[in-house]
Amino acid sequence: MDSTRKAELKAIEKKLLWLACWTIHNANHLREKGDGLKVGGHQASCASMVSIMTALYFDCLRPQDRVAVKPHASPVFHAMQYLAGNQTREKLEAFRAYGGAQSYPSRTKDIDDVDFSTGSVGLGVAITAFSSMVQDYLAAKPWAAKRPEGRMIALVGDAELDEGNIYEALQEGWKHGLRNTWWIIDYNRQSLDGVVREGLAGRIEAIFGAFGWDVVRLKYGALQKAAFEEPGGEALRTWIDGCPNALYSALAFQGGAAWRKRLLDDIGDQGDATALIERRSDAELQELMTNLGGHCLETLGETFAEQARHDRPTAFVAYTIKGWNTPLAGHKDNHAGLMTPGQMEEFRATMKVREGHEWDLAEGLDIDEAALREAVLSTPFFAAGRRRHHAEPVATTGPVALDDKVLSTQAGFGKILDQIARSESKLAERIVTTSPDVTVSTNLGPWVNRRGLFARDAVADTFRDERIPSAQKWAFSPEGQHIELGIAEMNLFLLLGAAGLSHSLFGERLIPVGTLYDPFISRGLDALNYACYQDARFLLVATPSGVTLAPEGGAHQSVATPLIGMSQDGLASFEPAWLDELSVIMDWSFDYLQRDGEGDPDERTWLRDETGGSVYLRLSTRALEQPKRREDEAFRRGVIDGAYWLREPGPNCEVVIAYQGTVGPEAIEAAGRIGGDRRDIGVLAVTSADRLNAGWHAAMRMRKRGHRGAMSHIERLLSPLPSHCTMITVIDGHPATLAWLGSVCGHRTAALGVEHFGQTGTIADLYHHFGIDADAIVAAASELAPGRPVRLVNPL
Structure with a gap:
């Protein structure tokens, strides 16, 4: 990497750190909120990822590569897209507000170029492995266009590795010969509540190695590696390797003077090691001790370039400082912590950002805006513009007719x-x-x-x-x-x-x-x-x-x-x-x-x-x-809309039985048995309570907005029923699935279904036990007959 490009990357890294922290500060301390609640935003988690994301996006990635960004690094991602012109200042100013940039990267809610939504920790990590498998699947198909293979990359918090689904994915990846997958672990050694256990890095390496991954430690930055070559450097390296996680974080928060005292107490020998420490000012010592591999653009760039030469899955354990280069660095409470206004002013001075120029692209940098923009847009990853593809729909073949007289829906699917x-x-x-x-x-x-x-x-x-x-x-x-x-x-x-x-x-x-x-x-x-x-x-x-x-x-x-x-x-x-x-x-x-x-x-x-x-x-x-096969358009439309009349109710209908799923025969039998005592019985075949309910709520919303004639499918079906009509719903599932039908037009309703864990037996035994058989439906109709007291109890 030449000196010009190195300077450009340092400028980008600095700007991303500022913008991420300022976006969060603006949301919490400056923007009018009304409710007074903390907005949040994880400034410390952003800071630990800035160098990794700078080296990755601006020195390594290609347009075909796909990245799942660590959820708490969302502000860094949005800042990066802001530099590339894919995000707006208005969205950043509205971060975590209505219509603003999302708390966690979202494919569907953010305007910038999100590859994978993240937020439910662990899942964004694991989906990259399955995306790589899908890429391999497509590459094997003669009908698929041949495109350059991309890497599926996850930026992972070390505490995120507690999620069990990650390890389930590791085993599945091993079975399928996983390739072209990188998981870059932000090993800042802090979680929400504290500091991670000692030795976690070794456990990570052992687990990933067992599943055939390459594991690469990025522990030391270029400054540290240079210091190790000095006289006394080996003692410094030994001390760093043996330092407990909590102590390293605490010293990073306390700064250069604390580092000096501790190092002199532990390894000072009045010789080479002491001289190594004394040659550096407090500020230089702080810079040296926080120059871990995950914060060194040179080390990150060289390591990524080396691993890019092969397609083996790789886990990078990148040592970082949570809150790096901010006043929050290393403090165990910094996960959800926010810089105070005073700390932000201290940070502003360090970053050389003038008041009123916080969103300016090149503010505080040693390069101008045009040079910064060129440095960003000349990067291969951003030069291609937005990277979402489009594929034309595939025509369906029409409904497949089955002639079986007796069959289950499961077998019918097959x-x-x-x-x-x-x-x-x-x-x-x-x-x-x-x-x-x-x-x-x-x-x-x-x-x-x-x-x-x-x-x-x-x-x-x-x-x-x-x-x-x-x-x-x-x-x-x-x-x-x-x-x-x-x-x-x-x-x-x-x-x-x-x-x-x-x-x-x-x-x-x-x-x-x-x-x-x-x-x-x-x-x-x-x-x-x-x-x-x-x-x-x-x-x-x-x-x-x-x-x-x-x-x-x-x-x-x-x-x-x-x-x-x-x-x-x-x-x-x-x-x-x-x-x-x-x-x-x-x-x-x-x-x-x-x-x-x-x-x-x-x-x-x-x-x-x-x-x-x-x-x-x-x-x-x-x-x-099976009933006689129905192929008319009205039937098909009713099935897709969510319901149709299997037995049309008459004008003086007293009882409607609405069923969903496999209890259809019980509903039909009960209707036949009730028909001698009740007039104009109706049987409603519900194929989708979901779509009926969604349409009903949508129509009500539209009426509130002035569409007075808006009527949902279920309202058209039920509105002709007389007000005295009783509705009985039945399903082999929770009764609440259909119980709401009585609210559509105000009909009395008995909702039959299953509310408790099942047990072994025959279908007849269990239908009788849970009150969803024909007897139960008939009994419910008797209990709710017009003119009789209504007792909503289980008739059995």
């Missing part, structure tokens, strides 16, 4: 996917499936048999080669379209998130389909939320569901998942009962997850379907006798 696998359609080509070691038991077996398992290098099916009969073909090849995962739902959702962003990250459209057991959605819920927050697009197929999985007992029977489907933003949730419903929903889903419109609502439903999103199917193992 048959539909198998029919798609038989085709030579572009849709079939772009589908990639994955599952956490439940591939066969979630009915992906037929798809895998036709399309194969993916691996960069071919692996034969030994059982088949040895002529041992097996229903499954388990051979791996670059042509395969199923990515096998171990039993870790976090990894499933992280892979779906990475594959669901392939069109934006890599310019190639994938249709990711992930399957898992419905009750175990909760085990990966953080990663599911994270994938949706990034606007990743995928089809999630969860089966088997509910107490319908009767013999398996409570640990395998899901209760709350319908509510998760309703509450999770970015995820349209469906629970079909019948095969023709499932077929329509799957075809719609493959199109929906590719949409990226502006979000104007459909005035028929008031749902913003143009924007697209991901889809969750809650399916069942219970085989049901």
Whole structure:
């Protein structure tokens, strides 16, 4: 690195440190807030990352590289994008305020060039490994454009390594031959509450090494390495290596005089070591002792360049000082600490920033604005402009018709996917499936048999080669379209998130389909939320569901998942009962997850379907006798909108039974039994409580805004019912999923469902126990009959 470029990088490093700290100070101490609450912003965590991000972005990265930024370094990232012209002063001044730069980098809410949203610690780290796997998957496909391979990079706080999902990802990466992945660990040795345990660096190296990663320590900066070559330098090095983390941090906070006293007490010999210390002023000694590898642009640049020569996964342990070069440096309380106005003025003087010029690009620097701008924009990473790709949608093939008379929705899903696998359609080509070691038991077996398992290098099916009969073909090849995962739902959702962003990250459209057991959605819920927050697009197929999985007992029977489907933003949730419903929903889903419109609502439903999103199917193992196949447009529209009348209510309807999912036969049986005593019974087939509820709330919001005629789908369905009509809702899941239907038009409602952990038994046993069988529905109708006292109790 020549002297000119070194000076440019030092100027960028200084400016990023100032802007990050000033952005946070402005938000907390200068901007009008009204509520008086602390805004926050992590000045110390920003300071420890400044040098690493400067060396990485301005001396190492290429446009094809992708970075997940440590959440608490968000202000540094925004400052960097401000220098590059991708962020505005107005957004920085509104940091952590409405409409401003986000607290943590966000792909969907920030205007600057965010590769991966971060914020739920650990997940932004792990998704880089799965993005590298997706990149390898695309590189193996003949239909994918050949692009330069990028590195998937995570900037990681050392305390962030406490997150368990990181280690689950390490094992999965080892199984798949992970490449082109860097995790750069900000080893500042401080967490939110204190200082990390001694010896953590050694543990990190051992763990990463065990999974085949290169591990590179960046412990000493150029000043320290030069000092070690002086007489007495070896004693200094030995002292640094043996110094406890807490003491090193405390001395960094106290400054040069404290360093001098401690070093002279511990290694002063009235000879070489003493002379080494005495040759330096207090300021020079502070600079020397805080010149760790993670704060030395020269050391960082050389190390990154060396590791860039190969594609092995690499963990960099970069020693830093939390709060480096600020008045907060090293203090154990600095994680959420803020510089006081007095400390900020001290910092301002150090940075040579004049009052009123805080946002000026070159203020306090030894280069002018034009030179700074040129230094930034000539960097390969920024020279290419914004790096998000676009991929054209893939046409769907239309609903797949199944002729089975009796079948479960889980088995129907497998048959539909198998029919798609038989085709030579572009849709079939772009589908990639994955599952956490439940591939066969979630009915992906037929798809895998036709399309194969993916691996960069071919692996034969030994059982088949040895002529041992097996229903499954388990051979791996670059042509395969199923990515096998171990039993870790976090990894499933992280892979779906990475594959669901392939069109934006890599310019190639994938249709990711992930399957898992419905009750175990909760085990990966953080990663599911994270994938949706990034606007990743995928089809999630969860089966088997509910107490319908009767013999398996409570640990395998899901209760709350319908509510998760309703509450999770970015995820349209469906629970079909019948095969023709499932077929329509799957075809719609493959199109929906590719949409990226502006979000104007459909005035028929008031749902913003143009924007697209991901889809969750809650399916069942219970085989049901199928109704005659329905193919008319009104039926298909009702299925997608969330409900349709399976039995149209008459003008004097006294009871409506609304069901979702596999309890459809119980609803139909109960309607037949009630029909002799009650007039004009209606049966409402709900395919998506999620979409019904979303449309209802959207229509109410629109009416408040002056659209008086706005009416949701569920309001059109229920508004003709007489006011005395009773509604009974039933689901193999939490009753709150459908209980709100009574609020739409004010009908009395009995909500039947499952509120407690399940247990073993037959379907009939459990439906009777939880009060969701036909008897329970009939009893509820009797309890709520017009003219009788209403007692909302379990009739059983």
